[in-house]
Amino acid sequence: MKKQRLATGCYYHVYNRGNNKENIFKEAENYIYFLKLWNKYIEPVAETFCYCLLPNHFHFFIRMRELQTFEVFKTSKVLTQPNQEQHFSNFFNAYSKAINKAYNRTGSLFQKGFKRKEIINESYYTSIIGYIITNPVRHGLCNSSAEYLYSAYEAILSDKTTLLLRNEVIDWFGCKEAFIDYIRAYESNLPDKYELLK
Template identity: 45%
Template sequence: MQEIEPLTYGRYYHIYSHGVGNRDLFRETDNYDYFLDLYDKHISPIAETYAWVLMKNHFHLLVRIRNVDECLNLTGFENLSGLKPLHQHFSNLFNAYTKAFNKYYETRGSLFERPFKRKRIHHKAYFKSIVLYIHNNPVHPVK
């Protein structure tokens, strides 16, 4: 079993996931917009986003998890008891989106592969390569 990289305050991560069984995560424009609204609600309070791409059946994010003191300065996080484990914010995003998606399309079951993938970014060169990778992900060469 692959070891899961824990999320840590103040660190940079490449976070990504696919639809279960290559299932589409986004079927229409409104799906993308709704996911981004939920992302703003669940992730923006605990992370800065540097790059992202939402594809039909997967997504990629480049984020820096905020430091604890940055999170504590936000409304509703006046003390450490208000902080959830960092991965829980992402789980809440995926669960909220999945519930709405399944209800709207009258489907059931998991939508995202579990666990969501995350790779810590240790070096500036890797950071740059992930930015390029994310921005070039939707580009397909013409044959």
């Protein structure tokens, strides 16, 4: 089955995991480097609402940039049409090469082809944020989303500079308190036990 192409202006849940469920993050520096590469390769073509990085997989909620917005990020190269798919490919290749070199490994780090699901209605928009932010709790990595270091939770509630669409997320829920309450309610409805990425 052919993968859905990423369409300009559309919203997506983007995710993938390590090949054979292998960990893609082996230590703290890996998470930081992954986000640094995300900002380099993906931010030019997509805006990020939230994310969560777990030891063997990741989740992002994004909106593909409009063509005119993309022009702001234009480099010295002539870009007539943003190639979103190539940006993602470059991103995964850059991270994989770095991990393979650092840990003396070979072969594919990620499962072939990243997954994407289009967010097409308001209820899905709300629930995907809850799903992504609470993923560490779902997989038993922490008791509360607020405890987890490698998700967008803290950045959404912070006043520090961020590339995340923080204001849009908070405005969607009405205020920071409403966002916190929603996440807590989402956590309370999670199963008691959940194997790390079944």
